[in-house]
Amino acid sequence: MRTQVGIVGAGPAGLMLSHLLAAHGIDSVIVETRERSEIEATIRAGVLEQGTVDLLVETGVGARAITEGAKHDGVQLRFQGEGHRIDFAKLAGRSVWLYPQHEVLKDLIAARLEQGADIRFGARDVSLRDVTSDAPVIAFTDADGTPVELRCDVIAGCDGSSGVSKWTIPESERTDYFRAYPFGWFGILVEAPRSSEELIYTHSERGFALISTRTPQVQRMYFQCDPEENADDWSDDRIWDELQSRVAGGGFRLAEGRIFDRGVIPMRSYVCEPMRYGRLLLAGDAAHTVPPTGAKGLNLAIADVVVLARALDSFFSTGSTELLDAYGPTASRRVWWAQHFSWWMTSMLHTHPDSTPFDVRRQLGELDLVTSSTAGATHLAQAYTGWPLDR
Ligand code: PHB
Numbered sequence: 125m126r127t128q129v130g131i132v133g134a135g136p137a138g139l140m141l142s143h144l145l146a147a148h149g150i151d152s153v154i155v156e157t158r159e160r161s162e163i164e165a166t167i168r169a170g171v172l173e174q175g176t177v178d179l180l181v182e183t184g185v186g187a188r189a190i191t192e193g194a195k196h197d198g199v200q201l202r203f204q205g206e207g208h209r210i211d212f213a214k215l216a217g218r219s220v221w222l223y224p225q226h227e228v229l230k231d232l233i234a235a236r237l238e239q240g241a242d243i244r245f246g247a248r249d250v251s252l253r254d255v256t257s258d259a260p261v262i263a264f265t266d267a268d269g270t271p272v273e274l275r276c277d278v279i280a281g282c283d284g285s286s287g288v289s290k291w292t293i294p295e296s297e298r299t300d301y302f303r304a305y306p307f308g309w310f311g312i313l314v315e316a317p318r319s320s321e322e323l324i325y326t327h328s329e330r331g332f333a334l335i336s337t338r339t340p341q342v343q344r345m346y347f348q349c350d351p352e353e354n355a356d357d358w359s360d361d362r363i364w365d366e367l368q369s370r371v372a373g374g375g376f377r378l379a380e381g382r383i384f385d386r387g388v389i390p391m392r393s394y395v396c397e398p399m400r401y402g403r404l405l406l407a408g409d410a411a412h413t414v415p416p417t418g419a420k421g422l423n424l425a426i427a428d429v430v431v432l433a434r435a436l437d438s439f440f441s442t443g444s445t446e447l448l449d450a451y452g453p454t455a456s457r458r459v460w461w462a463q464h465f466s467w468w469m470t471s472m473l474h475t476h477p478d479s480t481p482f483d484v485r486r487q488l489g490e491l492d493l494v495t496s497s498t499a500g501a502t503h504l505a506q507a508y509t510g511w512p513l514d515r
Contacts (some may be wrong), residue, residue: 125243127153128309129436130262130276132289134163134243136225137408137425139232140281144181144433146239153274154265155250157283160233161246163245166487167385168225168369170338171323171419173510174218174425176294180228185235193223196322199508201473201495203327205373208471208495215502218509222323222337225422244272252292253280256402277403278436280446284409285394293401305391305470306477307331307413312363314343316381325417325473326371329484332368332474334417335378345378346389348474355386362425377435391415391470393463399428400454407432410460412459417473418466424459424508430513431455458511465507 129145131138134156142152156163172180172189180186197213212219236243246267253261262274281289290298317340324335331348338344347366360383367378394413399406408425431454435447472490476483494500 125153126275127151128277129280130155130260130274130439131280131282132252132262133281133283133287133410134233134245135282135284135408135425136228136422137410137429138280139229140426141238141280141282141407141429141433142236142241142431143185143232143438146241147183148433148437150436152241155247155262155274156243156245157247157250160245160247164230164233167272168446169416169421170222170224170336170344171299172221172223172228173423174220175510176237176512177221177421179426179430179513185231188227188231189221189223192227195219195221199323199325200320200490202324202371204493207324209322210495210501210505210508211503212509213397215498215505216509220509221379224338230420239373250288252289252404255279255404258390258403270321278439279404280432281404281406281410282408285413287410289404290396290406292404293396297401299397301395301397303393303467306351307348307474308353308391309346309389309416310349310353310355310358311346311387312383313338313383313388314345314383315341315387316343316379317341318343319378324371324431325469325485327473328370329475330366330370333367335371342436343381349388351388351390355388389416391468395459395463396453397456399455400448403446405432405451412463412464414466415470417469418462418508420466422460424462425465427513428455454514458514461507461511
């Protein structure tokens with residue numbers, strides 16, 4: 125089998141890349157280890173930057189994001205029992221949309237299949253070969269057990285933080301920048317009405333909490349916990365006590381309801397450099413991971429493939445590798461902006477196991493400065509709603 129671009133992974137990066145390439149008449153095949161049903165049911169975060177939504181709409185896959193998603197013109201930072209609104213529309217002239225990642229994936233998968241794309245779900249034993257040659261290969265076993273060798277002009281490694289692509293780059297050629305945080309997020313899904321029109325990011329003495337939403341009837345909430353915490357050890361009453369005490373102040377209370385999903389999410393920052401090795405190009409979580417505090421994961425994957433699709437278009441239409449050579453350096457600029465923003469939001473809002481009274485008092489000073497100064501709030505608003513896409 126052959127294709128122009130072999131894509132490993134049917135997540136946001138892989139699907140969007142295939143979608144953008146198709147618009148340039150470039151052929152791709154996507155190889156994915158999970159089943160379609162699993163991808164479409166896996167719950168992830170749900171904040172889309174303005175630029176991500178604009179791109180979905182302009183390329184014909186944004187209709188449901190607009191009609192079923194919700195536009196948010198601001199968020200609240202809450203500390204010392206009081207809420208402080210960051211007005212995105214006023215400060216940055218941009219907004220974000222709450223629309224879950226798996227819904228974006230459903231829309232992209234449907235659009236790709238409708239255009240006749242070849243997506244191999246349920247593939248096994250995926251490995252990459254000859255990536256420094258002109259004819260790299262994705263070898264895998266098809267869902268029906270057939271061994272396949274997919275010969276490509278270029279391979280895009282879009283297989284997420286635990287995929288095989290980045291490990292194909294020899295250790296001697298790769299730098300792994302990694303940071304683990306000494307806490308995780310305890311996440312729940314709840315059948316309850318909204319407690320707030322906008323997302324609430326809370327700093328409290330007991331630790332961070334985030335009040336988010338999915339639909340008018342289903343809410344998503346998180347609170348900082350030990351990364352080794354077992355979610356099943358917690359009774360519903362204990363979860364509500366913890367959440368209520370973190371957001372308490374001024375009589376504010378969360379609307380409680382039936383908890384129907386729970387889990388602990390690790391918090392990590394990671395970047396692999398370079399993002400290119402021979403004819404292998406990494407995009408999305410395969411190349412970098414951010415902690416969820418800045419809601420940047422999916423958006424960063426989309427930003428990568430915008431740059432990559434343009435580079436591939438130039439490569440296939442002119443034969444020049446100039447833009448392919450520039451892909452990593454170009455994409456990595458935004459990657460490090462997002463790394464900084466995600467680290468900053470995380471550090472500002474969480475309590476650290478070894479923090480001193482000085483550290484906590486300093487955090488409160490920082491939160492006060494960010495929410496009361498126009499320059500501070502504008503920085504947060506611009507970063508959260510997303511810097512303009514490079515297109
Ligand atoms: C979510 O709704 O799951 C969510 C929202 C904002 C974040 C992270 C997760 O920063």
